[in-house]
Amino acid sequence: MSMTSYRSGDALLVVDMQNDFCEGGALAVEGGQAIVPGINREIEAARAAGALIVASRDWHPVDHVSFVTQGGPWPPHCVQDTFGAAFHPELGLPDLTIKVSKGTAFDRDAYSAFDQTGLAGFLRNRQVSRVMVCGLALDVCVRATILEALKEGFAVQLLAPLSEPVQPESRQACLDELSQAGCEVTA
Numbered sequence: 001m002s003m004t005s006y007r008s009g010d011a012l013l014v015v016d017m018q019n020d021f022c023e024g025g026a027l028a029v030e031g032g033q034a035i036v037p038g039i040n041r042e043i044e045a046a047r048a049a050g051a052l053i054v055a056s057r058d059w060h061p062v063d064h065v066s067f068v069t070q071g072g073p074w075p076p077h078c079v080q081d082t083f084g085a086a087f088h089p090e091l092g093l094p095d096l097t098i099k100v101s102k103g104t105a106f107d108r109d110a111y112s113a114f115d116q117t118g119l120a121g122f123l124r125n126r127q128v129s130r131v132m133v134c135g136l137a138l139d140v141c142v143r144a145t146i147l148e149a150l151k152e153g154f155a156v157q158l159l160a161p162l163s164e165p166v167q168p169e170s171r172q173a174c175l176d177e178l179s180q181a182g183c184e185v186t187a
Contacts, residue, residue, distance in 0.1 A: 002045035003038075003159050003186050004132055011128045012046040013149075014039055014055045015113060015135030015142045015163075017091050020084035022136075026077040029137045031164040033088065038162045039134055040092040047094055052128055055093055056113035056135075056145065059085060059101035066109040078103070098122070111144035120152040130155040134162035139170045143178065150182050157184040 006012070017039065019025050022032035046053055058078035066072035078085040087093060100117050102110040114120050123131070131154045133146055142163050149156045158178055165171050179185045 002042055003161070004042075004045075004157060006046045006049035006051040006132070008050045009127055010046065010049070010051040010130045010132065011123055011126075012042055012051055012053050013113060013131050013133045013135075013145065014043070014053070014091070014093070015133060015145055016056055016058055016078075016137070017088050017135050018057055018078055018084065019086050019088060020058075020077040022088050026075050026084055029164050029166055030168065032136050033090075035134070035162045035164060036088055036090045040090075042132070042134065042159060042162065043092055043094070046132070052098065052123070052126055053094060053096070054098045054100060054113070054119070055087065055091075056100045056102060056117075056141070057085065057087065058103045058141075060103050061106050063106065064103065064109070065107050066103065072109070080104075111141045112148040113141070113145045114148040114152060115144070120149075120154075123154070128154070130157065132157045132159055134159040136164060137166045138163040139165035139167055139174045143174055146178050146183050147181060155184075156182070157186055159186050161187065
């Protein structure tokens with residue numbers, strides 16, 4: 001059963017459901033793998049309703065600026081064309097999924113799926129007005145993506161049970177922040 005009702009003019013945006021962010025990965029988020037079946041139900045509901053399906057991914061070059069080896073805050077993760085950068089193998093992305101790569105420059109990080117990817121313009125050209133968001137990690141890339149989507153003028157709904165934070169104790173504060181920013185939070 002889907003958490004929301006999709007229609008034409010909607011986009012389901014699945015954020016960074018990659019091997020490195022799931023259990024066993026270089027930057028694993030606890031509970032990451034457990035949300036895959038629920039995300040798959042949302043993908044199927046969105047597809048059946050004619051909504052656009054978008055999947056963002058970290059797609060870092062070797063020696064990316066965000067890596068601790070380069071003075072950044074994160075361990076090396078989601079290096080282009082590696083197993084860790086691949087979408088989780090159980091994630092049921094349809095063939096026509098729009099894949100958005102972020103964090104692709106050596107010297108610049110990007111948390112939001114909208115950051116220098118052209119996604120906002122692409123969605124507007126497809127007459128998308130409402131974006132449903134889920135994925136990893138709630139308190140980092142999901143948060144940044146939602147705040148940017150709101151700034152770009154989209155109505156945004158967070159599918160909260162299908163998003164897990166890096167820091168579990170930050171969950172409620174993050175949900176409160178997103179709600180106060182204008183995001184509809186589905187519990």
